[in-house]
Amino acid sequence: MTTLAKKAPQRTLLALALTLVLGFGGCGDSNSAEPLIPFVSFIESISVLDQRYPQLRTDNGAVEIPGGVRGLIIVRQNATTYLAFERNCPYRPYDSGCSTVSVDASRLFLVDDCCGSQFTLQGQARGGPAPRPLRQYATSISGNLLTITN
Structure with missing residues (x-):
């Protein structure tokens, strides 16, 4: 397996984590x-x-x-x-x-x-x-x- 192929799953996980953080961060609380x-x-x-x-x-x-x-x-x-x-x-x-x-x-x-x-x-x-x-x-x-x- 090449180094690039090994990093692909890590990049996917990082992108998913970033999407979740930004997605939930944009949700306001009920006070807003x-x-x-x-x-x-x-x-x-x-x-x-x-x-x-x-x-x-x-x-x-x-x-x-x-x-x-x-x-x-x-x-x-x-x-x-x-x-x-x-x-x-x-x-x-x-x-x-x-x-x-x-x-x-x-x-x-x-x-x-x-x-x-x-x-x-x-x-x-x-x-x-x-x-x-x-x-x-x-x-x-x-x-x-x-x-x-x-």
């Missing part, structure tokens, strides 16, 4: 079929000293305000860093009776009481069926004025 939260353009500004938002004066304090698709959750990380998240849960975002994330009563995490998805105060999914983190919006602070934009 989840619909995305609608995009809305907005600019919201609030004073972090506003009497309605005392939570924004302490680290990890969080408040819910209007804006975005279903509202916004603002989280103070420290005196100069604020995070803003969409309240529309990424799990079934078009479900009109559900899909609204709130600050949990413990104030330690965020939750959609309808589907049971839980999120950290940094917007990362930590439990439940949510396939991805909360949508985060840009924030900027100038003096006491916090501006949230999409």
